[in-house]
Amino acid sequence: MIKIRKKILAVLLTAAMLVLMSSLVAWSDEQPATDDGTSQTEQTTDDGASADDKQDDKKDDKKDDKEKLRTDEEGLADMSVVAENDSYKLYFDESTTNFAVQSKSDNYVWWATPLNADKDENAKTAQKKNMQSPLYVVYGDVSSHTSQRMSIYDASIKSDDFSFEPIENGVKVIYRLSKIEAEIPMTITLEKDNVNVSVITEEIKEKQATDTSGLVLLEIGMLQFFNAAGMEDEGYMVVPDGSGAVINYNNRRYNAQAYNGEVYGRDTSIGMLTRPSKTEQVYLPVIGAVTNGEKTNHGYMAVAKSGETCASVNATVSGQNSTSYNNTWFEFKVRAEDTYYMGNRKLTVYEQGKINQPNLTVGYYPLAKENLSYVDIAEAYRNYLIEQKGFKDKSDNIKNSYYLDLYGGTIKAQSIAGFPVNLETAATTYEQAQEIIKQLNELGVDDIVANYNDFNGAGIKGMITADVNYAGTLGGKDAYKTLAEYVGSINSKLFASAGITSMKDSGNGYSYTLNACKAITKAYATTNNWDIAFGIPNQVRLVTKTTLSPYYWPDLYNKIIKSFTSEGITTINLDDATTLLYSDFSRENYSRADTMNKLVEGYKQFKDAGFTLLASGANAYALPYVDYLTDVPVTSSNFDLFDYDIPFYEIVIHGYLPYTTKAVNASANANDTIMLALLTATPVHYDMMYADPNDFTDSDYETLFYSNYKGWLEPSAKVYKLYQDELKDFANLHITGYNRISGDEMETEFDGGKTIRVNTREMTLTVNGKEIDLAQYGLKGETDE
Known part of the structure; x- marks a missing residue:
């Protein structure tokens, strides 16, 4: 009898282990953080994945393995042109609210959400839904002092609980989130050289929360996977942390923390219980990416045009976010939250009343050029400052x-x-x-x-x-x-x-x-x-x-x-x-x-x-x-x-x-x-x-x-x-190129082809091909004179 019980127990343990193993993704041995810093289990919960979703995983995985990835042409065939100009066409999918921008010069397509997100073999249902969401929201529960994240796909798109209407040069979509009794309007418009995506904050509708109960919108993430690069792509993302930083696609830094930097620094009217980390500030509300190599020389520059004062810059790489994609995006905190102690209890309180933020607008500027680089992203942003903000050449x-x-x-x-x-x-x-x-x-x-x-x-x-x-x-x-x-x-x-x-x-x-x-x-x-x-x-x-x-x-x-x-x-x-x-x-x-x-x-x-x-x-x-x-x-x-x-x-x-x-x-x-x-x-x-x-x-x-x-x-x-x-x-010349020769050696090119090369480890300086003796300026030992 005891032997039979042991056999039954062994079978049950084996079955449990198999079920556990089947739920792990390809990166599970690395235990990565998700894009919003939660664990994989927490992310699934936050995205509202149900038991049915978990069952769908098995079906979807088998089906997706057999399905051929859709081409850009096949994807666009299911969409309608809602605006166009001399350079671009703006496509919109009436069943998913996905949109795409196509260049008329070479037919390259920038996708708002990945065309084949539902076929990502390294993502489970919750992540696939997130990838198919133009927006995601974070909402707070006033009574429990907790917050959760929800994808628009889960909250609105999959149940067809949205509507849309044509507007000048684009389309307006209204997402209805029945779970939190909210309504979020978003416009997509084609401008001369960019696509503007905007959440109209004054038209957001919510059930009013009280001081002790109810749900409130806290954050809205916009186009988290815009032009996201896959594991087969070569290139990098650019974030404006301090002087600026590059995150290479697929850099295998799965255990690193996902990047989050508050645009214009921290709001000092929000309390801090402990000293914040000493970091550089995000001075510029801009992000970008370059996809290069044999396939293409395309990318984009995105700038938070409005609402940037409540924005943060985010970035993750493939594997880190339990998907196969590398992506950077803006997240907007539409209501502030503060934390304090009441005795030994730590409580979170949320800003009350109507959302007190301007429209959340991001302009996405497609870029295409041979040898495209971060210099072109910086130039595109500078042109934006000159044309839209009055930045002048001094x-x-x-x-x-x-x-x-x-x-x-x-x-x-x-x-x-x-x-x-x-x-x-x-x-x-x-x-x-x-x-x-x-x-x-x-x-x-x-x-x-x-x-x-x-x-x-x-x-x-x-x-x-x-x-x-x-x-x-x-x-x-x-x-x-x-x-x-x-x-x-x-x-x-x-x-x-x-x-x-x-x-x-x-x-x-x-x-x-x-x-x-x-x-x-x-x-x-x-x-x-x-x-x-x-x-x-x-x-x-x-x-x-x-x-x-x-x-x-x-x-x-x-x-x-x-x-x-x-x-x-x-x-x-x-x-x-x-x-x-x-x-x-x-x-x-x-x-x-x-x-x-x-x-x-x-x-x-x-x-x-x-x-x-x-x-x-x-x-x-x-x-x-x-x-x-x-x-x-x-x-x-x-x-x-x-x-x-x-x-x-x-x-x-x-x-x-x-x-x-x-x-x-x-x-x-x-x-x-x-x-x-x-x-x-x-x-x-x-x-x-x-x-x-x-x-x-x-x-x-x-x-x-x-x-x-x-x-x-x-x-x-x-x-x-x-x-x-x-x-x-060199004082008043513009920078036209920047090249990292090695980890310690770099060269900058200026107007007229003038160059400066330095090696920070060996402390050498070369100006227009001439090596400068730094010792005579007190920077490298004493001179022999």
């Missing part, structure tokens, strides 16, 4: 300037009669700033673009700048005027930095609390200082900051313009107001999109008043308005999924806008930063203070430990001389 004003950031002072605890007292403490007085610049000029640096951080009382105290307010701690008005006159006399520029976003204290008419933004929870939106060791908020040593509500900016712009103009200061840096973007959840119509619009209005106002703007980093919306730009990254965040970095940002702006790198002496490896800057003929940049940085431990300046001017004057002057001697002719 090449007449571009020189290989020396960029300098000076730091005036901050609040520092000092001992008075044995008691610690917080006092204004100078790091670089006006007289000392003049001495630093004078010493640089005596070393041969004759074109300096200097940004003076915390040059006034408001900056030192961490308040909002509303007027010039010369700092007595730094020397007063006369000393500043003397400094400004000297800088002008040596053909250089001095920019005064004015902070209009963050405040550590009340003053100048703006309260730390009364005028601050609020989070979803209605608490004040604060920027934490993080404990270096544990990654948790540290409010003991450093003061937290709140952010000024954009509601007050129009009045603030007027105050600054009036005060600075009256003092003869028309060169200004608005601090982080070109990179920091946040919401104010205490007011209606103050989403990040509204904040961006308020900022752009401000840039225009300053320009109309005759100001010259320097930006310490710039999101795309600021580029048309800035005159000088610092802190352009030379690398990406170096995520595991990336194959290599490219100077995508530099290609977009070089020869159009004067710009520089992040501070060389702030880099982990100064020589690497210099070599990568030389590669694109990008002038270099240094941070300096006159005082000993070690005196500023436990203050806002504690991270500037590297910045004492004494050790950087001569080395930086030598690098400046290198630019003047060898790269002077």
